[in-house]
Amino acid sequence: MAEIPIAWFLTLSAVLFVLGVAGFLFRRNIITVFMSIELMLNAVNLSFVTFSYRLKQVDGNLFAFFVMVVAAAEAAVGLAIILTVFKNRSTLNIDEVETMKN
Amino acid sequence: MEVVIFLVFAIIAVVCAINVVVQTHPISSAISLVGVMGSLAVLYLLLGAEFLAAAQVIVYAGAVMVLFVFVIMLLNAGTESRKGRSFMVQLLGVPLLVTLLGLLAYIVQRIYPIGASVHFGGFTQGTPRDVGRALFSTYLLPFEVTSILILIAILGAIVLARKELD
């Protein structure tokens, strides 16, 4: 059986990234926007690991690991912010959180 | 055999990613995102990154996404309403995104023609031993900095989410 060309992995990463950008730009629910950000980070992780395979070094895995850790920290703080916004404005629609006054 | 595994899990990843963007209720998007992460973990195994595959499932799919699912259940967020969407954004945005995708795919195909290929066993330095060795020797400073980053994130989350003392 033929082996998989590296370009396929990178194309998959590009597709996932563009889907993440689409979700980020077009969705109005703040949690879905946040999940699109996580999707973009996952796509970038796949790129890192692919290049790590290509260059036969482990550093790409390390980069992906750090991206994962930072994404986890960001998810914790971001969801706390979302909870606070929901407590104050009672809405999860980012279009309705457009003024700083209540 | 690797081609079959790649195609199956790549298609699952793309379908779940489309589901994340398209579904109206956040909990369906969250479950689809878990599906994306799971299939990406299998693709990491194909690329020889075994520690990262396990870390992806333990940390990302098993902790971060549980946090998302928790918040969605706590806030009892309903489905998204359709008003307030700008038609202009979609009219301009979709062609631009398709252009971005085409550009990235073209660049990828130009840089990496058929020569390089992926198979099981092509990369053997993804074991926990090698990752740990690199993590504690070359990348010791980023490791310590991320531990402080996590501490800051914990403090921030606790301060933001606690009840105000009257």
Next chain:
Amino acid sequence: MDAFIVISLIKVLVVFAVLMTTLAYLQWVERKVIAHIQVRPGPYRVGPHGLLQPLADVVKLVTKEDLVPPYVNKPLYLAAPFLAITMSLLPISVIPFGPAIAVAGHQTYMQLTDLNIGVLFVLAVSSMGVYGIALAGWSSNNKYALLGGLRSSAQMISYELPLSLAIAAPLLLSNTLSLHDLVLTQDGGIWHWNILRGPFPQIFSFVIFLIAGFAETNRVPFDLPEAENELVAGFHTEYSSMKFASFFMAEYANMITVSSMATLLFLGGWTAPWPAAYGSSLAPVVIFAIAGVVALYHGFHPARRRDQRTFPVFGVIFLIIAGVFLLPMVQDWLLPLFWFCAKTGTLLFAFIWIRGTLPRFRYDQLMGFTWKFLFPVAMANLLVTGLLVAWFS
């Protein structure tokens, strides 16, 4: 390649059959043990000493009306028990039951597959098990179920932290993540087991692992999410028949996984407590012979009239099993299997014993216990282990 596939299929079938029977009979054991703790006979009438009770329960659950309430979120409602039971049965595929044996000329491990990240695989799959419960609570569209599901998920992810730290400490001593090699490093007798060896015997890690394991499997004293007198029935309120049964099977499979991981990590897996040169191969013979003699004795002085017919039969069966352990041709695979099952069975008995003895924690006590006590203790334990291992190496 062909031999590998055939042997793997045979192993899968054997493990699946044994596992399903064990799950059913583990429930029988639990009911009998709790009954005897509460000074009553337990299941007694269906078959000799209630041994056909699991069969009766299976028939009852399968033929019950499978009601899907109209107000539930159907895709998630149907997926949740499936997810729960899949994630709880997956870790069994990496647990080694014995050493390498020869089957029809081919060398193979007594394990479905030996991953070199075996411990991480078990941790990963048990992290995914949280989804089954959270989605069951959410999709039932019922406030008791939602509360039970949320509480259970929060409890499970909070107790994953001391669990992971308690797993990391003996890994510092054994230096491998593969479960088969983990047992091989503990070979040689009871002083080589991780619980008693190295510069820092891992007794604290063992206790922390067991406590966190109780919480992970939602067993007493941490079973508030599914307590009958608190939350109707918690997260499985709206489930009936086979879906309900699959949640229970998932809970028992999780118990088996936690006990197996404890024996592999701390109690030396399938290695004997003292070397075979000093007669450890006679220990199962002695145990089964004593059990057979006691059963025969009670058969001749029965407490109840039924026992006069059943106890002698059990006595004879036990004596036959003791004789089987003396055969030389089964020594190299039956003895390690016996030690593994004995250790895992002892831990399962401890699970059941504690269920019959302790009251349950209140939810805030439970969460306070992990975040304020168990997690710092696990971290301190890991720190001390690391320091001592680095000092003495």
